[in-house]
Amino acid sequence: MRSWPHRKNAFSIPKPSIRLSPCTALSFWLSLAGGIVLYFSFLAGGAPDTGWFSYAPLAERAFAPGTGVDYYIVGLAVNGAGTIIGAINLAVTILLMRCPGMAISRVPLFVWMTLITSILILGAYPALTAALVMLLVDRGLGGHFFDPAGGGQAVLWQHLFWFFGHPEVYIMILPAMGMISEVIPVFSRKPIFGYAFVAGSSVAIAFLSFGVWAHHMFAVGLGDTENAIFSATSMLIAIPTGVKIFNWIATMIGGRLRMTTAMLFAVGFIAMFVIGGLSGVSLAVVPIDLAVTDSYYVVAHLHYVLFGGTMLGIFAGAYYWFPKMTGRLLGEVLGRWHFWTAFVGLNLTFLPQHWLGAVGMPRRVFTYAADTGWGPLNLISTIGAAILAIAIAIFFVNVVRSLRSGEIAGDDPWDAFTLEWSTTSPPLPENFATIPAVTGRRPLWDRKHPELRDAR
């Protein structure tokens, strides 16, 4: 997922590309190495068993004596270094390496989202690295940063982790938002509605996302004042997010919609993300959060955002850019099957979990008593998960089949607006034979329809 902007941006910002930059290679290999270190823990005496957030003091040596947490620390630190280098690389590329005419107010919105994502990475990851270093000192050198018995504070880990962790969810969603901001205009045959608002609302999201971390900690007991402040900032973030939703819908209104698979996924993104966003606002209300914290309600919320949002957005991007990457269209018939199984599967899986959480089913339990009455809803959820698995299998079958015998795409199968569609599919080693002219936000549209050029 994080390597995607490197590929795509190289096309959208036509200048001798970043593909061969040693920074790109270093970023990729460090990220991969970090992942391998993390997964190697399975072979080396047990995976980290303290949750993805690795709360202290559970993650301290006294309670997690195995090597799992050590692999977690090193893996995440190495992966984080790769991610930071990649973010520097992308930010500098976007800020300084645009071709003549490609003002920052004209770059595709996916590039805008990549820039904002990079800034979030640069602000959030160092906090995680600092926390990891302290945990390593605690575990390896007998430190007491997170050990209350030695004068430390376990809650410090939560502060540092969530200072990273909440921007991280925007790091995961913003690239997907960027993808559908490219897909929806092309398949609505209209320019994006309110380009400046889509870009500007992302700046607002990035700014606010560094001030909401303690909404993950309402149940910790920080105090009413702190909880009220973080509740308010968390609700504020719904405003710029809502602005985007309205912009995408306004782009579709009055357009000539072509419901390709990419467009289906993009529209699915909007619908699912609205549900996830609304349950998110409900969780920002402190009394509601206290009632359902660590329950399946939270699980339902985050999966609507990350699966209904990020994954559907990535699938939209996959169907949209697959022809540019490979030269062949990604099959539309299997694509429909993929979309509808994924859409039905995700709702069957995650919608019942709202009710399960509301009636008190906690997260991270491997079983529960029969008299709780949670059985039927969990059965629906399990059936949904199986359908989701089928959806993913259909996607991979589709990719393999399309790579082998997919319809030849040509340079511009979607009659698109942006520059990557003006070069060959797959692109030349340097992306473009000559540096193209950029006359507006939709340079390829301007070239195809000189009489209907965008005003700016």
Place this chain on the structure above:
Amino acid sequence: MIAARPAVATNRTLLGVVIFIASESIFFLAIVLAYIAYREAGLATAKATLDLGRTAIFSLALFGSSATMIGGRLRMTTAMLFAVGFIAMFVIGGLSGVSLAVVPIDLAVTDSYYVVAHLHYVLFGGTMLGIFVGMYWHFVDAVWVVVFSVVYLGTLL
């Protein structure tokens, strides 16, 4: 472009380093804040173990190294100095590393300051790469100003 743009808006290496330093400062900020949060608990130990006078002298040497670069012909000279310095220091670190690879020597000096000396020659020399050197060196100084004030001068309070 008629008006002169600042170097950071034209030189992509410089912008990259500036962004990197901005990101690094958040890392150091988090660690310093953690220290401040725990200062009370560890103050007695800090007073007993930290040597303010000697560290002040070391700090002057560090600031001196940074001040040397100001006003000089910074671009190539300093970079070259550090590049040459890197090679010389890395050779020392590498040689002491080879000596540590010899089992009897290692048994004699293991867990001693010889190992500390070796690894600092490698790490201190080795991580200061190419064009990063100049600006990052100043940044390390700035971090040290904060650490020295908070940790060492803090023991006087």
